[in-house]
Amino acid sequence: MLSSDNRKNVTPVDPSDLTIGDLMAALADCKDKPLVFRYGGRAVKPGYHVTEVKAGQFAALDCEANPESWSEIFVQLWDVDEGGPVHMPAGKFAAIIRKVSDHVALDQAAKLTFEVSDGVRPMELHRAAQPSVVGGVIEVELTPRPASCKPRDRWLTEQKAASQPCCGASRCC
Structure with a gap:
C-alpha cells in the first residue's frame, strides 16, 4: 500500500553506518598512515586493491509496498597480497575516491x-565502522551488512522516540 501522501520514503542512512564523506573526513589528517580494513576477524592483505567504486540511486518497494529511495556507494576491495609488505596509505585510498568523484557523482x-x-570466495557485502588509529595504522572494521525490514525499522524508531522524555518538563515542548 502506498503511503497516504504518495511520496517515496527516503531511507535514512543507519547511524551505525559510515558514509563516504565520514570516511574521507576521518582520513584527511592521516594520509601517510597505512589503511587497513578488517573483516571476518582479520586484516585485508597488504596488497589489497580498490578495484571499483560505484554510486547508485535506488528505488524500491518495501515488504509493505511502501516506495523507498536511497543512494549508496559501493567500494570493491580485492583482498590479495600483490602490493608489497605494507598496506595502502590512507592518502592513496583518498586519492582513488577523489579521482572517481571527478567522473562519478x-x-x-x-x-x-x-x-x-x-577473487576465489564470493563477494561479501559489509558496512564500515568509524576508523580508528591503532599502533600507527588506520583500521576500519567491516561487518557483514544485515538484511532489514524497513517498516519494522521505522516502527522501532518511532517506539524508541515515543518512549523518550520530551524535554524533562512536565509537558512536551
Missing part, C-alpha cells in the same frame, strides 16, 4: 557498502 551522505572478495 558521489553523494557524500550516501550509504557506504564495501564489497570484499579474495
Whole structure:
C-alpha cells in the first residue's frame, strides 16, 4: 500500500553506518598512515586493491509496498597480497575516491557498502565502522551488512522516540 501522501520514503542512512564523506573526513589528517580494513576477524592483505567504486540511486518497494529511495556507494576491495609488505596509505585510498568523484557523482551522505572478495570466495557485502588509529595504522572494521525490514525499522524508531522524555518538563515542548 502506498503511503497516504504518495511520496517515496527516503531511507535514512543507519547511524551505525559510515558514509563516504565520514570516511574521507576521518582520513584527511592521516594520509601517510597505512589503511587497513578488517573483516571476518582479520586484516585485508597488504596488497589489497580498490578495484571499483560505484554510486547508485535506488528505488524500491518495501515488504509493505511502501516506495523507498536511497543512494549508496559501493567500494570493491580485492583482498590479495600483490602490493608489497605494507598496506595502502590512507592518502592513496583518498586519492582513488577523489579521482572517481571527478567522473562519478558521489553523494557524500550516501550509504557506504564495501564489497570484499579474495577473487576465489564470493563477494561479501559489509558496512564500515568509524576508523580508528591503532599502533600507527588506520583500521576500519567491516561487518557483514544485515538484511532489514524497513517498516519494522521505522516502527522501532518511532517506539524508541515515543518512549523518550520530551524535554524533562512536565509537558512536551
